[in-house]
Amino acid sequence: MSALAAIADVVSIGCLLAGAFLCLTAGVGLVRFPDVLSRMHAGTKPQVLGVLLVMVGGAIRLHGLAATWMLLLVAAFQLLTAPVSAHMISRVAYRRRHVRRDLLLVDELRETERRDSVYRGDEPADAPPEHPGQAPQPS
Amino acid sequence: MIVVAAIAHAMLGGGALLALLRLARGPSLLDRVVATDTLLVIISASLAVHAALSRDPTVVPVLVVVSLLAFVGSVSIARYVGGMLLQSASGDGRDVGLPRAAEERAAEPGEGRR
Numbered sequence: 001m002s003a004l005a006a007i008a009d010v011v012s013i014g015c016l017l018a019g020a021f022l023c024l025t026a027g028v029g030l031v032r033f034p035d036v037l038s039r040m041h042a043g044t045k046p047q048v049l050g051v052l053l054v055m056v057g058g059a060i061r062l063h064g065l066a067a068t069w070m071l072l073l074v075a076a077f078q079l080l081t082a083p084v085s086a087h088m089i090s091r092v093a094y095r096r097r098h099v100r101r102d103l104l105l106v107d108e109l110r111e112t113e114r115r116d117s118v119y120r121g122d123e124p125a126d127a128p129p130e131h132p133g134q135a136p137q138p139s
Numbered sequence: 140m141i142v143v144a145a146i147a148h149a150m151l152g153g154g155a156l157l158a159l160l161r162l163a164r165g166p167s168l169l170d171r172v173v174a175t176d177t178l179l180v181i182i183s184a185s186l187a188v189h190a191a192l193s194r195d196p197t198v199v200p201v202l203v204v205v206s207l208l209a210f211v212g213s214v215s216i217a218r219y220v221g222g223m224l225l226q227s228a229s230g231d232g233r234d235v236g237l238p239r240a241a242e243e244r245a246a247e248p249g250e251g252r253r
Contacts, residue, residue: 020150023181027157043177054184058191067196074202081210088217093169
């Protein structure tokens, strides 16, 4: 039984160290990368994989079912909310031209940028569209 | 165990310090939003590491609150900037008080890549 506990400790410590290393790489990428999209790419590494690894390590080491379920809840929240916030921030960053478009290889939004000011139903609800009556023009 | 705790907290602290550096330097508001999001995730990860290494499940409910607060903060700031963009007449938000875009700053010769 003590051998099993030792193996569980080694596995959980490996998971914790890997998660901590992903947090360090997120900091390095945030400082070194040139624009908002690549910084977000670096910053979401600990948001999904790092948090999952740390939660697995914590769930192995902590005794009791309540802590395990709560760590599972945290991991599920991260998996649900990270794509939504990344989508909103990257969309606003593209419209604000904080994305270095000269560094991009493929830019599919540039052709549809003219149609982007037309109301299509997914704008923020508290701000009016610029041209509410027009339908998007097929080009 | 002490060595493992020291290594893990050193890596987490280094990541948090670098995220703070980007939070202080970041040229635009959205860079700061990304840095704040990452900083909150690193803080919750270090709380979980502390709870796991000391076998103390007291701070585990705090993790739920922190992971929800990061989402609410970043989404509300993104919506705020998007609403200012839709209200601006010139399209890039310079006339309603947003700072200069990163593309214009990169196009100037004196300013390098930051």
